[in-house]
Amino acid sequence: MSKHTHKREAPELLLQNAGLKKTKARLAILTYLQEHPTPHSPEDISRALVNNTDTSTIYRSLETLESCRILTRIDFKKGRAYYEIVDPDHHHHHITCTDCGMIEDVPVCDVEMLIKKALSKTKTFDSIHTHTLEFFGHCSRCKNN
Amino acid sequence: MSKHTHKREAPELLLQNAGLKKTKARLAILTYLQEHPTPHSPEDISRALVNNTDTSTIYRSLETLESCRILTRIDFKKGRAYYEIVDPDHHHHHITCTDCGMIEDVPVCDVEMLIKKALSKTKTFDSIHTHTLEFFGHCSRCKNN
DNA sequence: TTTCTAAATGCGAATTATTTGCATTTGTTT
DNA sequence: AAACAAATGCAAATAATTCGCATTTAGAAA
Numbered sequence: 244m245s246k247h248t249h250k251r252e253a254p255e256l257l258l259q260n261a262g263l264k265k266t267k268a269r270l271a272i273l274t275y276l277q278e279h280p281t282p283h284s285p286e287d288i289s290r291a292l293v294n295n296t297d298t299s300t301i302y303r304s305l306e307t308l309e310s311c312r313i314l315t316r317i318d319f320k321k322g323r324a325y326y327e328i329v330d331p332d333h334h335h336h337h338i339t340c341t342d343c344g345m346i347e348d349v350p351v352c353d354v355e356m357l358i359k360k361a362l363s364k365t366k367t368f369d370s371i372h373t374h375t376l377e378f379f380g381h382c383s384r385c386k387n388n
Numbered sequence: 389m390s391k392h393t394h395k396r397e398a399p400e401l402l403l404q405n406a407g408l409k410k411t412k413a414r415l416a417i418l419t420y421l422q423e424h425p426t427p428h429s430p431e432d433i434s435r436a437l438v439n440n441t442d443t444s445t446i447y448r449s450l451e452t453l454e455s456c457r458i459l460t461r462i463d464f465k466k467g468r469a470y471y472e473i474v475d476p477d478h479h480h481h482h483i484t485c486t487d488c489g490m491i492e493d494v495p496v497c498d499v500e501m502l503i504k505k506a507l508s509k510t511k512t513f514d515s516i517h518t519h520t521l522e523f524f525g526h527c528s529r530c531k532n533n
Numbered sequence: 534t535t536t537c538t539a540a541a542t543g544c545g546a547a548t549t550a551t552t553t554g555c556a557t558t559t560g561t562t563t
Numbered sequence: 564a565a566a567c568a569a570a571t572g573c574a575a576a577t578a579a580t581t582c583g584c585a586t587t588t589a590g591a592a593a
Contacts, residue, residue: 381513386515
């Protein structure tokens with residue numbers, strides 16, 4: 244998938260650094276998402292885990308991992324959440340074809356600039372810790388019907 | 389709310405230009421969203437409409453209006469959708485406080501640049517017709533606990 | 534205007550994703 | 564090894580959103 248070398252933090256370390264318990268569910272989810280570095284829904288993940296982790300555990304784990312910024316949650320307007328491992332060295336967003344649903348990474352986003360601009364426009368907000376940016380369009384295949 | 393003068397296209401015209409039928413539900417929704425130009429959930433809208441429009445009709449109308457780009461759908465990560473009237477002259481995004489839920493407009497976004505950059509990075513996509521950009525942070529009140 | 538037809542609505546019921554309460558298990562700390 | 568808070572599994576509940584279908588309605592055609 245990726246042509247780049249991704250520096251993978253070991254799941255154990257990710258949890259440890261966040262002060263989270265190293266539980267089987269969390270380790271399994273992180274390992275899976277690291278080995279499959281594209282957006283996955285809770286259902287995807289549930290199906291993928293061999294040890295048959297309970298759905299509610301998956302949801303709870305995903306929420307915890309997202310709030311610790313280990314995972315990021317993405318809204319593709321498909322009626323369910325998707326999650327990806329956060330890799331600070333390869334910050335990216337996505338472009339989705341609204342015809343066929345195909346998703347591609349968009350490796351650029353001048354985050355610093357965007358956030359600075361946003362903060363300069365508000366007096367009510369002191370800090371921005373997260374942002375979402377998604378593009379929707381048509382891929383060449385769908386454009387030609 | 390807004391210090392700017394918003395050029396409001398009459399709901400009738402919006403529907404006409406999109407080639408949509410001018411139905412009561414659509415007109416009511418558009419009128420409400422124009423008079424209350426902040427993000428609203430389907431439930432908000434349902435409660436607001438006097439003629440007691442059916443929920444499924446509201447959902448169907450919102451979907452139609454969004455796909456015609458008359459409305460935009462926003463994901464504030466609150467477990468439900470929010471909609472706003474699209475005003476091309478006042479393109480904006482939002483910043484949400486993840487403590488208290490407060491939402492503020494962020495009037496800046498160099499859309500053209502963002503989209504151009506995104507398109508330059510992909511060979512698979514020909515066009516981008518929509519983008520989402522949301523910021524999450526802490527407002528000054530919440531920051532000081 | 535009246536007629537006609539496809540599209541939109543209302544209603545009820547079904548889905549689907551996600552959440553919650555609680556008893557049990559597990560990870561970490563002492 | 565003991566102790567305890569936190570995480571899990573299970574079952575059941577929510578909450579948002581969707582669907583099927585009979586009825587109505589907006590706009591085109593006559």
